[in-house]
Amino acid sequence: MRDPDLGMLAARVLFAFQRELFTALAAQGHPRLRPRHGAVLAYLDRDGTRATTLAARSGQHKQVIGTLVDELVDLGYVERRHDPGDRRAKLVVPTESGLDMLDKSAAVIATIDGRHADRVGVAAWDAFMSVFRTIADDQGQAPGPHVARPGG
Template sequence: MSSRPPRPVPQPRALRPARANAGTLLLEAYRRFERELFDELHRAGHAALRPKHGAVLANVDRDGTRATELAARAGMTKASMGELVDELERLGYVRRAADPQDRRAKRVVPTAAGLEVARLARAAIAGLERRWAGRIGEGRFRALLAALEALASAPP
């Protein structure tokens, strides 16, 4: 019989680092923000809206926007944008109308319900920002916004 101590069983190393990286933290904060925003919109009677619809609703102008411009603003394909516009049109948040500059083209125009959602979203976002500032302190929140603006506008 051997008098050697047993060899330790190798333990798998975690694939995740001990601390989340900046990208992961930004994503998690964004997901929480989005969840809180849509919870408020749902409570206000817009239960059919999903976060994906924000690609249209956050980018459409009051007097309408061409789908190609919406797609460019949202960073997605025109086909994907078209599907979202179709959904929102069925739900009554937008309509398609002739473009006054080019009658062959169509503009996506928010309906009264779409304008109401925009108003509610602005109010909900203001409330979310106040609550978040309360959680981490006004000064830290202002610094966070300034840092995010700097990162978002910095050249690659």
């Protein structure tokens, strides 16, 4: 078997990270959350965020974000409120349960990050995260698939 490429390694890390995070959250009182909810929750500001902003931050379509917000409203983690800056717009705002989950998520993520930093050394971890951010930013700017046009 060949060495795993960037996509394979990123997927392995993502799936293992999600499994650890959501297992810990379930044990801490949030058993109904699923990794797909991260497309909203990971990008949600504590004072609220527009759905269009969540879509842009997460790279998901607005319709996907809308469906996830609906699920999270039903689960009691967020609510929709009028944006005080623009009455036509709505904000997705975390509820008390949502804020509790955000705090617990931050603690779990800090534990995961700390474990990796301990394993490879703080300097190596900081360098890795810097490089990985650069790669993530660059990959996020990569053009989509090339679609051949007739005659060209």
